Amino acid sequence: MPDNISLNTSFAIEAHHLAKTFVTQAGVIRLFNDLSLAIQRGESVAIIGQSGAGKSTLLSLLAGLDAPSTGSVKLLGTDISTLSDTDGSAWRAKNLSFIFQSFHLLPELTALENTQLPLDIRGDKQATEKAASLLDQVGLSDRQGHYPAQLSGGEQQRVAIARAFVTHPTILFADEPTGNLDTETGENIITQLFELNAQQDTTLVLITHDAALASRCDRQFRLEQGLLIEGVR
Template sequence: MTTQTDVIIQTQDLKQEVPNREGALVILKGINMAIYSGESIAIVGVSGSGKSTLLGMLAGLDTPSSGHIHVAGQDITQMDEEGRALLRGEKVSFVFQNFQLLPSLTALENVMLPLEVKGLANPDKQAQSWLERVGLSDRISHYPQQLSGGEQQRVAVARAFASESAILFADEPTGNLDTTTGDKIADLLFSLNKEQKTTLVLVTHDPHLAARCDRQFEMTAGELVEVTA
């Protein structure tokens, strides 16, 4: 277990409702949770349980119907989209199931892009260094369509960690990969998580992947419960 005690993400009575013909579809039912700096947590649950919706809320990609979300001490529910985007640029990185690489950019350019947006020095050298760390030193000039699924996800992992963000959100990061490749990507995620002291928030269907996290939460019909041994 992590020894960190600082809360980096906290929700208070978080709710999300979507109007429909019957009145309202309740997706999140008063979520209260605290995530500590440097730890890894998994959010598990069946499809449609609300876990990806919750992840989007925590990342400031969507806004709740009611409740509050504090990220790095700031209430993002009180921000406009520009404010949330600025916070994401400073504090957050993502790894998605479908990689989300830009097809017109090489592996190197995909990793460089967020570094350039942040205005970091020597983005090309930093991006190349991270691609080397994930085992892609011979693929830096390749475009996504020239890479295997596992290689594309390695580029995505390099891009996420190269940004030096405090929080990494991963949505089914091994969902499109075979078991062997998925295990390698998971090893990479967790080793870099510990090395960089990044807070890892993981949504997954995979119980083995979830079990590797410091803590697990299960989402059922919009309600979140911490899983205890």
């Protein structure tokens, strides 16, 4: 069996002995060292920590967007760091989706066009119909033709959620999805996120600073001083 394939495919994510260091003018910064984590398929996991703890960097490592200084990550049994840039990008597009704090919508595209974009890239002939259905599920059926600048922050994040789920990803990474929203809007967004996550049986990795939000996941971890500690206090 090739080295980049795991025998245990019940895991969505397997991170083994991760370390990440950065060289700066002030010296070497060691963000974390010997960090390991295993997440089952269909599980929801929250990673909480203070600003600057390295949560977003850890997400990038777990998603295969960045390479660890040492250690390895397998997604759905595959170490995508062994793939070429083209194959790795294609693998992520097929299996992963992302939701970010700043929405990352293309300003020149409507809500519908932003939502169907991942399907358009795949050449899906039903892209428009599938995107319209997801926008309807998040309560934006009457805003499909609006551009991001014409939408509120909450509406933009709902478009981002629809776009993330329109491909039925196996793993979804959400990085501070309510960070730019007021409390009431954020709660509504999270309700929709977890409802769609349950419907599609997606593996969810949620990065947040909010302990109450983290408590809605199956498991919670705190990233603190380079260590990943299970449980949120």
